[in-house]
Amino acid sequence: MSTQSRISIRLTRLGFHCAFLGGFAVFGGAARGFNLLLVLAALLIGALLIHWRWSRHNIASIAVGRRLPREVFVGQRFSVRFQLANRNRFLMAWMIRLEDLIESITGQDQATAGCGIASVRAGGSESADYNCMFARRGRYRFGPMHLESTFPFALFRCCKTINEYDEICILPELLELAQRWEHGIVGNRDGISTNARRTGSTNGELFGLREWQNGDSPKWIHWRTTARLMTPAVRQFEQQRRFDLCIIVDAYAADESDEPLAETAISLAATIVTKLLSSRSGRIVLGTAGSNHNVAVGIGSDSDQYQMLVLLADVKISQNPRIAAAVGQVIPLAGSTTDLIVISSRSESDAFTNTDGTLHLRRQIAPLANVRWINVGDKDLTDLVVARST
């Protein structure tokens, strides 16, 4: 992160006109003895001089810091916040404009956002914000920031460019899942609904009480029952470990027109991952196959969930996704007994026809107990997702 900044002051269009007319008035007034012309010139020069000095102070004394939200999904409106600190202890800063360049890492998308700040009191700080919304997932860079002010007379424009950059990962859009979506992804319900009882943790529902055992935390003791039984009793919780699942995202698009389908596949994967991991009790192995392949394992924590969403955000859609490599990396982590769901923008047969290393893929998938291929271009999607209103 670099925060080098440079300040530039230049005349605005109006300032240039005023300077020209001021010069004319000076020479005209001095040469011909028209003192009223000199009065006008003096006022113009006074305004230009004061504005020049003031605008420099107005910008130079301001330090800016940007604060981005941690987790942003496609289509989600969020605020980018700034903290402006006025380092000058005597003079207030007024009417500042802050512009921020937003650019995707790939250079595909670019925009400039801006916000106005009425004032920053001397030695104090002020917050500013603008709202932002992304229609495409991926990584975006914010910066450099550009502070400028033409206050108070619009004669000079003082600018400061602050080379401070921040990066944000825009996560795939989340879809609205249908009511019985679980049935849609895995045929064998037992595979994703095994319960495990344990004692203690707050992550679960109260199942019952049992006798004290060595190693139990004193916090788990149910004091009323202990008093009644005259022997220590602890609370027993049920943690739902409902699934062990392996998901492969096949980000395939033959051409640009297929890209929305591939995006839907990625969004569906993101939605399922978010839904399953939000209960904090499952284990998911996620593999992505695009122009590159990647794998992540999640056991239900927020960070795991975020990591998987980032993985999905980084998927690059390809005409020849590396699905075989992804499967090859996932199976050793998940085991052959785990359910495998492939979410793709094409049918299974198309995938086996068009993929390089078809034989290898078949060989990899063959030992798996339960494989489910979801083609988002097919009616499979309607079983899983509520149709979006246009």
Place this chain on the structure above:
Amino acid sequence: MIVATDVRAGERQAERVVFRRLELYFATLTVLGAFVLAIGNDGAVIPMIAIFFAIVGYVFVDLLKFFSLPPTAAYIAMALAAVFCIADFTDGKSAGPRQLLAVAHLLVLVQAILMMQRKSKRIFEQLAIFCLLELIVAAVFNHAISFGLLLVPITMIAAAALGLLAAVSAIEPVDSSEASLEPNAKTNRHSSAIMVTVGESTRSAATRANHYSKMSVAIFAPAIILVAAVFFYALPRTSEASRTSRLGDAMVGFADHVQLEQIGQMLRNPAIALHVGLVDRSSGDSYRVARGIYLRGRVLERYEAKRIEDRTTAQWNALEIAQDVELAPLPPEFFPRRSTDSNFYDTLNVSVQRESIRSESLFVTAPYHRLNRNPEIVHLKDRWTIRTRESGLRTHAKMEYSFGTNAFRKGVQSELIARATEDASGANRMMQYQNELLVFDPNSMPSIARIANDLTVNVKGERRSDYELAKSIEKHFSTSSDYQYSLNLQSKSVKNLDPIEQFVSIDRKGHCQYFASAMAMMLRSQKIPARVVVGYHTDEYNEWANLYVARQLHAHAWVEALIDRDQLGDRSRVYGQPESTQYWLRLDPTPFSDQGPESPGPIRQSIDFAQTWWDDNVIEMDASQQQGSAITGGIHSSGQWHARAVDWLSRQIRRIQAGDLGGGAFAGREVTSWPTAVTGVGLILAILALLRFRLAKWIWRVPNRRSNSTEIRPSIGYYAAALDELARVGIHRRPAETPTEFVGTAAATMRQPGVPSIQGPMERLTATFYLHRFGGDREPDDRCRSDSVTADLAVIKTSVESTLRIRTELANQTEEESIE
């Protein structure tokens, strides 16, 4: 994608409020700019055009949005207006008021067209520029105080409007190409995948923009006025002020030939001719007079009646003088032999500021004496008048001069002036002059001679002395109901009848010049030398400036009779003047009139004062004013503060140069010299600069160093171990950084190809750390750390080692390359 129409509507609403205010400001500026143009001009149509289009533009174009002129149509209309207005330039004559009027019309028309257009920032800027152009044009031909008075609201409104314009730049949306308010906004590289809208801070700024624009006027106006004043008064002038060199405003009258009707014409003109300051030398206070001041300008001795077409008129002429004999410097101050004589007169310092005039006359109260030598002013001995040495010019510029006088006692001006005594040759010339003052033709003025003869004896039948006779003639005119003061001289001239004879015998009404002429002739008919004096008689006192004001309508003519001392009776003792055998007796035969000038009220006085200040300090500022060298020096009117400031500064510099600063405390002798002083000041500045920067850095550095040294080490073992690992690659948690924030920083720093990501492990470790640190869970000791913590620490360690390995490899590679 969300369509944020409601959000945009909100931000547009706030911006529209600012725009409404801007539209109102610029409509007002349009009207005021046109008024400034119209004041110095005869073009009454100019403000009418401006007012009409400003109101129509603001109401129908800006507020109601009924219509607006498209840009193309506006350009065509401007071109047509230009062609229409510059037609006046094609007549081949040199630039003059007509051309300026054409320019004024063009500016107002273009502003009117701009008012008919839909407003944008560019249109507002153009309106501002055209308003400035109007001021520039008006500044060329408008010297009235009204320009200055209108300049104040124009400047204030323009400053507030520009402040709002600057605020609009701060709050305008980036995608303003979509905004109707700014059709020419910069093109934004806006992608459809990224949508941005302004936030709450921008809306808040829009609501406060108007307030801040007004505040900026209040805050910056004093600074701008200070800079402007310094610039205006410090700018070296190389040319004469345009007003001084102009011929149009010069006063007339008081030449060597004064027509009988001339004073009457002047009496209708309220323009200010003189400002007279009287200061009592003993107390230093302003001196107030009881019955007005007689300021003599010219003395006219020869009466001449002549026939012009079908009417007879007359004029008074000044006698030719021998310049080498009659002209002299102002006389020195008179000091009486007996000190007690000074109790019977007041010694005053008189300063006079005379407007430009078409004669070399200066105006004084006689007797007078010089305060300082001024070779530019000469004294006409036997006339007791002064004038500029330079004569024959068509116009004499505005001038300031001063003199001393003993002519007043307790506010009353003395009626006697001692005639200067001369040697034998001078006496002969004085006698000749005296004879000229006795020229009278009894045949052409029989009534005058008859009335004068009737007045030579008093009620007892005794012959009156010259003094008594003069006073009785004065009384005859001033108190008799037979004569009437009038400026309306509609009576028809009687053929072959002297105008004065007609005045006395038939009309019996006229102004001061008729009365003075008749009285002078009456005195001459009785062998008393008499002459007519023209000048000003004023008792108008400006309380603001502590000055007497003489306007053209205060122009006056009176008589001076030469009376032998023995004819004065018990008035022969005249104080404040040298003794003489003859005295000039002032006689004012003009009766009191209801038609005389009324004393102006306080408002009029304040406007006069402002106009005087404006003229002195702005309009007529030139090189001589800047140098603080008034023509005669010694004048201290309120209009010369800048001259006094320059004087004071010059004196201080001279004192410094003389080593006399601080009452001699800094007196140089051999030790202090200019090089030493400059070196000393330079050294002090250098030390201050050194202290300013070094000290500041040192002051800032100390707490920083201290803050770095007090890095907090967490008490929980595994988290401390993780931080220790990261410290190996130079990643430290800052004191103000929360563990969650640190995760992002550390992960971003460690992110590079070939290095396992520490994002997940660090987040898990941090979550566990929070649980143990703040959640009340007991911290596990090192022997029974959970597997996940151990695994995460292992991942972090692996990442750190990978980073170190990569760095080493890179370093080796760089070293090898440098060796090669």
